[in-house]
Amino acid sequence: MEGKIIVITSGKGGVGKTTATAALGAAIALEGKRVAVVDMDIGLRNLDVVMGLENRIVFNVVDLAKGRCKVRQASIKDRRIENLFLIPASQSDNKTALSTDDMVRLCKKLRQEFDVVLIDCPAGIEQGFENSVIGADEAVVVCTPEVSAVRDADRIIGLLYARSITPKLIVNRIVPRLVASGDMLSHKDVVDVLSIELIGLVCMDDFVITSTNTGTPIVLDRDSRAGQAFRRIAARLLGNTEIPIVDPLEDLKGFWNRISSKIGLRKT
Amino acid sequence: MDQTVSLKGVGDGLRLHIGVPMARKELLAEISPLFDRIRQLASGARITVDASGEDPDLLPFLRDFLIREYEVAEVIPMEAEQPRRQEVRKRQRDVDRSWENRKSDVLMMCGRVRSGQKIQAKGHLVLMGDVNPGGEVIAGGDIIVLGSLCGMAMAGQTQKKDAIIMALDFRPTLLHIGQQVSSGPFGAGNRSPEYAFLREDRIEVADYLGNPPFGRLPWPEFRP
Numbered sequence: 001m002e003g004k005i006i007v008i009t010s011g012k013g014g015v016g017k018t019t020a021t022a023a024l025g026a027a028i029a030l031e032g033k034r035v036a037v038v039d040m041d042i043g044l045r046n047l048d049v050v051m052g053l054e055n056r057i058v059f060n061v062v063d064l065a066k067g068r069c070k071v072r073q074a075s076i077k078d079r080r081i082e083n084l085f086l087i088p089a090s091q092s093d094n095k096t097a098l099s100t101d102d103m104v105r106l107c108k109k110l111r112q113e114f115d116v117v118l119i120d121c122p123a124g125i126e127q128g129f130e131n132s133v134i135g136a137d138e139a140v141v142v143c144t145p146e147v148s149a150v151r152d153a154d155r156i157i158g159l160l161y162a163r164s165i166t167p168k169l170i171v172n173r174i175v176p177r178l179v180a181s182g183d184m185l186s187h188k189d190v191v192d193v194l195s196i197e198l199i200g201l202v203c204m205d206d207f208v209i210t211s212t213n214t215g216t217p218i219v220l221d222r223d224s225r226a227g228q229a230f231r232r233i234a235a236r237l238l239g240n241t242e243i244p245i246v247d248p249l250e251d252l253k254g255f256w257n258r259i260s261s262k263i264g265l266r267k268t
Numbered sequence: 269m270d271q272t273v274s275l276k277g278v279g280d281g282l283r284l285h286i287g288v289p290m291a292r293k294e295l296l297a298e299i300s301p302l303f304d305r306i307r308q309l310a311s312g313a314r315i316t317v318d319a320s321g322e323d324p325d326l327l328p329f330l331r332d333f334l335i336r337e338y339e340v341a342e343v344i345p346m347e348a349e350q351p352r353r354q355e356v357r358k359r360q361r362d363v364d365r366s367w368e369n370r371k372s373d374v375l376m377m378c379g380r381v382r383s384g385q386k387i388q389a390k391g392h393l394v395l396m397g398d399v400n401p402g403g404e405v406i407a408g409g410d411i412i413v414l415g416s417l418c419g420m421a422m423a424g425q426t427q428k429k430d431a432i433i434m435a436l437d438f439r440p441t442l443l444h445i446g447q448q449v450s451s452g453p454f455g456a457g458n459r460s461p462e463y464a465f466l467r468e469d470r471i472e473v474a475d476y477l478g479n480p481p482f483g484r485l486p487w488p489e490f491r492p
Contacts, residue, residue, distance in 0.1 A: 151402045154383035193400055193418070195380060 003034075005107055005117040006237065007136035009160075009167075011152030013123030015144045016172040019208055019218075021120040022050045023227065024140075026217035027234030029084035033115040036075055039089035040132045041122040042097055048088045051078065052215020062090040064109075065102040071113050081217060085114070095128040107135025116238075125159060133160065139167040140199065140237070145174055145185035150193055157196055168199040170233060175204045176248040186249070200233035202226050203248045273298040275306070281314030282306075283346075284330075289321030292329065299330075303338050310338045318346040367490045373409075381405060381419060392491070401441060410434070410491070420444075421464075429466050432481055438462035443471055 008021045018041075025037035038061055039047035048054040056076050064074040064087060075085035087110075090097065098106075110117045121132035133139065139160050143153040153169075160167045171187040178184035187201050205226035211218040218227040219234075232243050272287040273295070286295070303310050315334055319326055331343040373391030381387055381395065383402030393407035396414045403419035405411055410432050411423045417435035422444035424431025429446040437459045443450045445464060450471035454464070461476035474481075482489075 147401070151383045151400075154400050154402060158382035158385050193398075195398075 001115075002111045003114045003116055004137045005111065005119065005135055006138045006140060007119040007121050007132050007165075008140045008142060009121035009129065009132065009156055010142040010149070011123065011125065011156040012149045015142050015149050016202075016208075017123075017142050018047050018050055018120055019212060020140070020142050020170060020172065020202075020230070021047060021118050022212075023218050023230035024234050024237065025051075025084055025086075025118050026078070026081050027219045027231045028116050028118075028238065029078070029081045030219065030231070031234060031238055032083070033238070034083045034085075034113075035116045035118065036085045036087055036110055036114040037118045037120065038087045038110070039120050040128060041120060042089045042128065043091065043094045044122065045089040045091045047120050048076075048086060049215065050212045051086055051217070053078065053086050053088070054215075057088045060088050060090040061106070062093050062097050065098050065106040071109055075113075078217075080220065095122065095126065095131070098131050100130055100134045103131045103134045125155065129156075129159075133163055133165065136165060138237075139165045140170055141167045141194070141196070142170045142172050143190055143194065144172050145179070145187065145190055147185070150185070150190055154194055157194060166196070168197045168237075169194055170200045170202060171198070172202045173204045174201055174248050179249060187247075198245060199236050200229055201245060201248055202229045202233075273302065275302045278316065281316060282310065283316045283318055286317070286319040289319075289323060296333065299333075300337075303334070307338060310334075310340055312339065312341050315340050315343045316346055317343060367488065370490045372491065375407070383419075398437075399435075399440075407431070423464075424466075432463050432465045434461065434463035434476055436461045438464075438473065440464075445471055 008017050008024070010017050021037050025035050029035040037047060039045055040061065041047070042062065048057060053076050059069040059074040061074065063069045064071065074087050076088065078084035078086065119132050119136060122128035141153050141156055143149050157167055169191065171190050174187060175184055179186045187198070191198050203225050205224055207221055207224035208218055208226050211221065218224050219231050221227045235243055272290070274285045276283045276285065284299070317327060317330055327343065327345055334340045334343055374394060375389035375391065376394045377387060378396040380397045381399045381403035383400055386404040386406065387393065387395065389407040391407070392409035392412070393405060394412045394414070395405060398415040399405055399413055399417045399419040399421070401418045405413070405419070406422040406425060408425055409423065409428060411421050411434070413435035415435070416437035417440050419440065420442040421433045421440050423433045424446045425444070427446060431445055433443060433445065438454060438461070440452070440454060443454070443464050445466050448466060448469055448471050454473045462473050463476045463481060464471050464473045465481060
């Protein structure tokens with residue numbers, strides 16, 4: 001059976017594409033699938049750092065696409081999670097090092113080796129984006145609740161539709177406290193504008209910062225809300241549509257209700 | 269043949285033209301052959317009499333004669349017909365101006381205009397859907413968005429000053445009407461239908477409901 005290729009993109013930089021790719025890759029691998037995460041941010045490699053595999057890179061995606069090595073040689077096995085592999089970007093080339101034809105060939109090879117291939121798309125809509133989406137079957141758009149991120153995500157969604165890919169949406173870095181006070185867009189506003197299928201909501205979480213710095217998968221942390229959210233998203237990506245999407249605001253309400261009932265402001 | 273008296277088919281009846289006043293007997297002598305020839309047609313027809321000279325008894329006389337002899341339906345004077353013909357003519361003019369005979373150049377679209385996408389219409393543009401921030405809608409005439417307008421809208425390109433931009437949820441980032449540009453802020457922001465128009469070369473925004481732009485027109489008019 002051929003694997004499926006999912007591109008993770010956003011348009012705007014710094015919204016959490018790389019973190020999401022690493023987390024989803026780990027979560028899908030934990031579900032028992034053979035997963036490759038491919039860093040397409042050629043020249044600005046950092047998925048390897050986020051995954052804590054930076055000192056094991058020998059070959060990279062450019063070598064693989066140009067046929068200078070085999071898939072097995074370029075894919076780096078994760079230290080903790082079985083079935084999870086990283087294909088790192090090249091740090092010395094730039095985005096034009098690969099052509100779309102190279103990518104189509106590469107995607108064909110990867111499909112045969114893995115159940116799921118996650119492509120970490122670079123920011124922007126230039127060659128790097130073209131290369132990332134050319135071979136993809138599905139797309140996940142990561143967006144933060146900011147006006148600028150929403151606009152770029154909107155543009156990306158238009159471009160994905162033009163390539164006959166129906167994208168799914170992750171709203172990342174929600175701060176429930178700010179949403180409740182009206183200082184941040186709610187995920188409903190974002191979904192209203194983008195109007196694509198929502199596949200998960202991820203809260204702002206300090207664990208993400210520590211885990212990306214130390215290179216440990218956040219999904220292994222049972223206390224991390226973001227990590228657990230990514231595990232649910234991974235399950236939904238694999239076709240388990242019955243898992244409900246948790247509204248982070250509901251949690252907040254629950255929390256305040258509990259506090260206020262405890263100190264006697266509210267009767268149970 | 270002497271053309272002092274003639275009979276002509278007009279509309280749904282016949283018109284009897286009497287060129288010169290003449291005695292009753294002579295008149296009957298002139299008329300009878302005409303009606304004899306079309307006895308079948310004359311039966312049940314409406315006869316309009318267009319007679320010169322002022323003879324108040326002529327019409328009753330002719331009416332008696334024609335109804336008796338030829339069983340015509342009615343005999344009416346020319347004057348009576350005049351207002352009706354005028355009325356008909358007026359309506360004809362209205363018909364020429366009415367929408368039924370006009371074709372309008374309207375581009376009707378549905379869906380969502382996303383950031384970076386652009387819809388351009390030569391004439392009016394109707395969009396059943398939203399315009400997202402960063403999206404652009406451009407029209408030679410009016411722009412009507414049946415949804416949220418959050419992007420840029422250019423109406424009346426390039427010289428049409430009476431163009432309007434209307435949206436059910438009016439929150440544009442930038443508006444052009446004709447040669448004028450405005451970047452807001454627009455409207456009350458309460459998600460109500462509003463529209464923008466030009467008043468003295470300035471773009472203004474008003475509520476669409478309660479004060480519609482064409483509410484004072486006496487009847488529906490074609491929008492060129």
